[in-house]
Amino acid sequence: xxxxxxxxxxxxxxxxxxxxxxxxxxxxxxxxxxxxxxxxxxxxxxxxxxxxxxxxxxxxxxxxxxxxxxxxxxxxxxxxxxxxxxxxxxxxxxxxxxxxxxxxxxxxxxxxxxxxxxxxxxxxxxxxxxxxxxxxxxxxxxxxxxxxxxxxxxxxxxxxxxxxxxxxxxxxxxxxxxxxxxxxxxxxxxxxxxxxxxxxxxxxxxxxxxxxxxxxxxxxxxxxxxxxxxxxxxxxxxxxxxxxxxxxxxxxxxxxxxxxxxxxxxxxxxxxxxxxxxxxxxxxxxxxxxxxxxxxxxxxxxxxxxxxxxxxxxxxxxxxxxxxxxxxxxxxxxxxxxxxxxxxxxxx
Amino acid sequence: xxxxxxxxxxxxxxxxxxxxxxxxxxxxxxxxxxxxxxxxxxxxxxxxxxxxxxxxxxxxxxxxxxxxxxxxxxxxxxxxxxxxxxxxxxxxxxxxxxxxxxxxxxxxxxxxxxxxxxxxxxxxxxxxxxxxxxxxxxxxxxxxxxxxxxxxxxxxxxxxxxxxxxxxxxxxxxxxxxxxxxxxxxxxxxxxxxxxxxxxxxxxxxxxxxxxxxxxxxxxxxxxxxxxxxxxxxxxxxxxxxxxxxxxxxxxxxxxxxxxxxxxxxxxxxxxxxxxxxxxxxxxxxxxxxxxxxxxxxxxxxxxxxxxxxxxxxxxxxxxxxxxxxxxxxxxxxxxxxxxxxxxxxxx
DNA sequence: TTGAAAGCGCTAACAG
DNA sequence: CTGTTAGCGCTTTCAA
Numbered sequence: 010x011x012x013x014x015x016x017x018x019x020x021x022x023x024x025x026x027x028x029x030x031x032x033x034x035x036x037x038x039x040x041x042x043x044x045x046x047x048x049x050x051x052x053x054x055x056x057x058x059x060x061x062x063x064x065x066x067x068x069x070x071x072x073x074x075x076x077x078x079x080x081x082x083x084x085x086x087x088x089x090x091x092x093x094x095x096x097x098x099x100x101x102x103x104x105x106x107x108x109x110x111x112x113x114x115x116x117x118x119x120x121x122x123x124x125x126x127x128x129x130x131x132x133x134x135x136x137x138x139x140x141x142x143x144x145x146x147x148x149x150x151x152x153x154x155x156x157x158x159x160x161x162x163x164x165x166x167x168x169x170x171x172x173x174x175x176x177x178x179x180x181x182x183x184x185x186x187x188x189x190x191x192x193x194x195x196x197x198x199x200x201x202x203x204x205x206x207x208x209x210x211x212x213x214x215x216x217x218x219x220x221x222x223x224x225x226x227x228x229x230x231x232x233x234x235x236x237x238x239x240x241x242x243x244x245x246x247x248x249x250x251x252x253x254x255x256x257x258x259x260x261x262x263x264x265x266x267x268x269x270x271x272x273x274x275x276x277x278x279x280x281x282x283x284x285x286x287x288x289x290x291x292x293x294x295x296x297x298x299x300x301x302x303x304x305x306x307x308x309x310x311x312x313x314x315x316x317x318x319x320x321x322x323x324x325x326x327x328x329x330x331x332x333x334x335x336x337x338x339x340x341x342x343x344x345x346x347x348x349x350x351x352x353x354x355x356x357x
Numbered sequence: 358x359x360x361x362x363x364x365x366x367x368x369x370x371x372x373x374x375x376x377x378x379x380x381x382x383x384x385x386x387x388x389x390x391x392x393x394x395x396x397x398x399x400x401x402x403x404x405x406x407x408x409x410x411x412x413x414x415x416x417x418x419x420x421x422x423x424x425x426x427x428x429x430x431x432x433x434x435x436x437x438x439x440x441x442x443x444x445x446x447x448x449x450x451x452x453x454x455x456x457x458x459x460x461x462x463x464x465x466x467x468x469x470x471x472x473x474x475x476x477x478x479x480x481x482x483x484x485x486x487x488x489x490x491x492x493x494x495x496x497x498x499x500x501x502x503x504x505x506x507x508x509x510x511x512x513x514x515x516x517x518x519x520x521x522x523x524x525x526x527x528x529x530x531x532x533x534x535x536x537x538x539x540x541x542x543x544x545x546x547x548x549x550x551x552x553x554x555x556x557x558x559x560x561x562x563x564x565x566x567x568x569x570x571x572x573x574x575x576x577x578x579x580x581x582x583x584x585x586x587x588x589x590x591x592x593x594x595x596x597x598x599x600x601x602x603x604x605x606x607x608x609x610x611x612x613x614x615x616x617x618x619x620x621x622x623x624x625x626x627x628x629x630x631x632x633x634x635x636x637x638x639x640x641x642x643x644x645x646x647x648x649x650x651x652x653x654x655x656x657x658x659x660x661x662x663x664x665x666x667x668x669x670x671x672x673x674x675x676x677x678x679x680x681x682x683x684x685x686x687x688x689x690x691x692x693x694x695x696x697x698x699x700x701x702x703x704x705x
Numbered sequence: 706t707t708g709a710a711a712g713c714g715c716t717a718a719c720a721g
Numbered sequence: 722c723t724g725t726t727a728g729c730g731c732t733t734t735c736a737a
Contacts, residue, residue, distance in 0.1 A: 036732060037733095046707075066505060069482045070422045073418045074418040089442075095437035099464050133417040134459075135418055278653045279653065301593075302619075379725080381715095381724065385723095394723075421715090423729050
């Protein structure tokens with residue numbers, strides 16, 4: 010507040026001088042360790058008041074240098090452009106703070122180089138744990154952390170060198186597919202094979218979801234058309250182009266779709282709108298992820314919401330109790346009734 | 358990599374010993390200051406190689422403690438649940454890194470207490486600048502920073518004690534309103550007064566947008582119905598309830614709306630869908646913010662996209678050149694053709 | 706009850 | 722060309 014020379018920050022030495030005591034006393038008081046060092050409550054109060062008056066803020070760099078633990082926890086996240094990652098970040102921050110940890114988060118924009126650079130930077134800041142969310146090469150990051158004796162954890166996409174917390178993609182996709190097929194049957198009279206679109210065939214989650222997709226078709230005994238499994242990447246344009254190419258190649262347009270992410274769904278919806286193929290009969294749809302506006306699109310679109318709270322509970326379970334194997338923890342996703350989807354959004 | 362005792366981290370002393378040289382030489386080499394200290398390139402290379410081998414990571418706490426500048430820049434942000442803030446955070450991170458700054462971001466969930474706590478924590482970490490995004494009480498934060506001699510800046514919502522970078526809400530709202538009115542005329546035969554919904558009447562942005570809304574009506578000489586200015590807050594439920602209450606009170610339902618944010622738009626769209634008032638004739642709409650799925654909703658909905666890149670250019674202009682007055686910088690928002698809205702999304 | 710002092714890992718004079 | 726040294730602000734014995 011009443012700081013006259015804003016250039017230099019108040020230190021515990023300044024406070025000690027003002028209070029006519031020593032820096033160690035100030036430190037003890039300000040850290041609440043003063044019951045142990047039976048400091049007179051009078052002195053304690055004086056110090057506290059002075060600190061307040063001077064707008065004192067501890068220098069964490071100095072404090073952490075001296076301490077053994079940094080209480081800093083890092084997370085890298087690919088993007089901030091959808092509800093899923095947004096919710097992960099927000100929940101992570103909250104849970105970290107609840108534990109007295111200081112979260113630092115950085116967005117690596119799906120760039121492998123940035124990922125490792127970010128990991129190194131976080132190590133420089135002495136993070137005690139690093140959570141890699143949706144990382145392209147999680148094992149690389151685990152190696153870097155491992156070399157520095159820092160724990161790492163994978164979220165959303167699994168790795169083999171650290172505990173991984175992911176959605177139960179297989180079961181979720183199987184159930185989502187089942188629901189779309191049921192809607193297809195209700196709407197079209199008979200269940201017809203669906204199209205799968207979005208994601209990279211090489212990534213674990215997409216592979217598992219394709220497996221669930223196949224299983225659900227097998228469950229009711231209808232065949233999957235291999236040309237209708239379009240793991241074309243995540244970007245909206247990729248999805249749009251794939252569908253366009255498919256429509257050009259075939260005379261019929263898909264009557265139902267399993268869309269692998271909201272980001273792919275953007276491209277799918279755009280194509281549906283622009284192509285003009287569906288003016289009277291919109292396709293039966295499902296999306297492995299959730300978005301409030303997408304929920305309002307078209308007649309009805311089944312959506313799975315990944316259980317972010319559940320996943321982060323598992324993450325902090327590991328952190329709190331320090332397990333370090335390369336276990337794979339799969340969290341069942343949640344199916345939302347589209348009418349209640351918005352109401353139940355924990356982020357609103 | 359080949360670190361046998363993962364407990365203790367490698368320091369420059371370890372490296373110095375391994376290289377048979379001193380810590381200061383190591384420090385100089387690792388910081389690239391070795392042209393000044395004409396160190397033999399042979400030694401430099403040896404040190405670099407050793408650092409690599411040992412997986413050495415500088416201890417920032419120690420480095421920053423010694424340095425005068427921390428190169429850390431903080432941002433507080435209310436939520437991660439919409440494209441606007443997501444884009445702000447992502448752009449901010451990128452631009453900070455381009456300048457060699459380390460961004461730390463924290464989400465305060467529109468909680469005034471958390472805001473000041475976060476600001477204090479950031480000061481402890483020696484941030485050089487703090488950007489308050491959409492803060493409920495930006496001046497409070499400026500005071501706290503000012504007392505510590507740290508620069509602060511307001512983004513999205515203005516304050517009076519630090520430079521503020523915001524959208525040109527008045528002009529943007531006036532143009533958005535004009536466009537909705539034009540659509541209204543085209544669709545309904547005549548321009549009819551619109552309803553304004555969302556936001557807090559007390560916040561600067563909402564007040565300015567309401568002013569622009571009125572101005573656009575005045576421009577074409579049609580009166581605004583005061584009961585149709587519903588600054589009911591941002592939450593979707595608030596918007597939904599307000600509309601519901603209005604519909605109960607009046608026999609007619611609004612034919613056109615200006616929605617103040619995507620978050621309010623969620624509630625509006627839900628009400629439109631649930632209330633059943635608009636089965637054959639959807640209302641003419643506009644939203645002061647942008648979302649890719651919202652862009653695909655209904656017939657057409659005019660959207661303004663706030664110019665995040667432009668706003669952050671202005672933010673870093675201040676930071677790079679160190680202006681500190683309480684200037685107000687207003688950035689014109691951008692009108693997106695709904696057909697190209699997705700293609701132009703810088704975040705995709 | 707309290708203060709003095711050492712030292713966390715690093716940087717930047719300064720002295721060779 | 723290179724090493725020695727003095728701190729940065731804080732925590733934590735240890736001694737008084």
